[in-house]
Amino acid sequence: MRSKIILCFTILLTFLLQSTLINKIAIGSITPNLPVILCISMGLMRGRKSGLWVGFFSGLLIDIFYGSFLGFYALIYMYLGFFSGYAYRICYDDEIKVPVMLAGIGDLIYSLAVYALQFLLRGRLSLGTYLIRIILPEAFYTVCLTFLLYRFFYFINYHLMEPVRPERESVWVLR
Numbered sequence: 001m002r003s004k005i006i007l008c009f010t011i012l013l014t015f016l017l018q019s020t021l022i023n024k025i026a027i028g029s030i031t032p033n034l035p036v037i038l039c040i041s042m043g044l045m046r047g048r049k050s051g052l053w054v055g056f057f058s059g060l061l062i063d064i065f066y067g068s069f070l071g072f073y074a075l076i077y078m079y080l081g082f083f084s085g086y087a088y089r090i091c092y093d094d095e096i097k098v099p100v101m102l103a104g105i106g107d108l109i110y111s112l113a114v115y116a117l118q119f120l121l122r123g124r125l126s127l128g129t130y131l132i133r134i135i136l137p138e139a140f141y142t143v144c145l146t147f148l149l150y151r152f153f154y155f156i157n158y159h160l161m162e163p164v165r166p167e168r169e170s171v172w173v174l175r
Contacts, residue, residue, distance in 0.1 A: 003161035007042070010156060011054060014038045015061045030137045033107050035062065040083035040102045041153040045093050048085030048090040055081030057101040076113050080106045093154060096147065104139050111135040 018034040025031075035058040043051025059074030067073055084102050091098040115130055 006156065006160050007050070007054065008057075010038065010153070011061070013060065013085040019065070026135070030134065031142055032141040033110065033138065034145070034149070035059065035077055036080060036106050036110055036142060037146050037149050038101050038153065039077050040084040040106050041083030041099060041150055042157070043081045044087055044091060044099055044102070045154065045157045046085075048082050051081030051083075051085035052078055053081075053134070055079070072117070076110055093157070096150060099150045100143055100146050103150075104143045107139040107142040108135065111138060117131050117161060 005149065014034045014037075018031075020033045022034060035055075039055040039058060042054040056074050058072075059077035062073040062077075063070050063142055085100065087098060094174035112135065115127065115135070119130065120127075
């Protein structure tokens with residue numbers, strides 16, 4: 001129960017930082033994506049289920065306050081957290097290379113999904129301009145911030161939360 005409360009507090013803190021402080025350090029209106037870093041970090045350190053739920057609630061907060069459709073960002077972040085949880089068993093948590101790589105890839109996937117579902121379907125076909133001016137700088141900025149924030153999330157996970165139970169091999173097999 002303690003780990004769920006700390007996880008909820010971490011999600012709220014990440015959302016508040018993304019909404020307030022991160023907007024103040026924007027470079028050319030490009031900001032790093034803190035919920036992507038949180039979803040990927042918790043997916044890597046705690047497994048698929050934790051990554052899925054952290055992603056869902058992070059995206060739900062963004063949907064409630066900034067989204068035009070309820071569930072759009074929740075679905076994207078949920079998938080990012082879930083798929084990063086597949087590396088839970090194969091990477092070490094104190095290693096920084098895998099989370100940085102996954103944060104960059106996750107931010108690219110997030111940005112391309114937002115482009116495809118919100119701009120491309122409306123007939124705005126300028127992917128090259130969007131890619132050069134928004135997607136790649138945001139991914140670079142997110143990767144740079146991952147170096148700092150992953151250590152913070154690592155500290156929270158291993159010093160404040162309860163240890164995670166090992167996940168089953170398959171979600172379809174009951175034991």
